[in-house]
Amino acid sequence: xxxxxxxxxxxxxxxxxxxxxxxxxxxxxxxxxxxxxxxxxxxxxxxxxxxxxxxxxxxxxxxxxxxxxxxxxxxxxxxxxxxxxxxxxxxxxxxx
Numbered sequence: 001x002x003x004x005x006x007x008x009x010x011x012x013x014x015x016x017x018x019x020x021x022x023x024x025x026x027x028x029x030x031x032x033x034x035x036x037x038x039x040x041x042x043x044x045x046x047x048x049x050x051x052x053x054x055x056x057x058x059x060x061x062x063x064x065x066x067x068x069x070x071x072x073x074x075x076x077x078x079x080x081x082x083x084x085x086x087x088x089x090x091x092x093x094x095x096x
Contacts, residue, residue, distance in 0.1 A: 061079065
């Protein structure tokens with residue numbers, strides 16, 4: 001311990017600061033992407049019109065992800081669960 005020169009300590013501190021900043025950027029980017037996906041999912045359900053089945057809602061959502069330029073255009077398990085719940089609500093309100 002304590003065998004680092006000032007220069008090495010400064011380098012370690014700077015490297016740590018860069019790593020911390022990069023981690024925050026990554027976290028912020030993930031949060032922004034998640035928020036954009038959630039809004040797109042909500043918009044898809046709100047504008048589904050006559051679409052009621054979960055798989056049809058998934059197709060609309062994945063098409064919207066593609067149109068919006070997302071790299072990952074597949075619905076996650078959690079998103080599919082949201083689409084299934086939305087489908088149940090839509091069908092309960094208007095079972096025709």
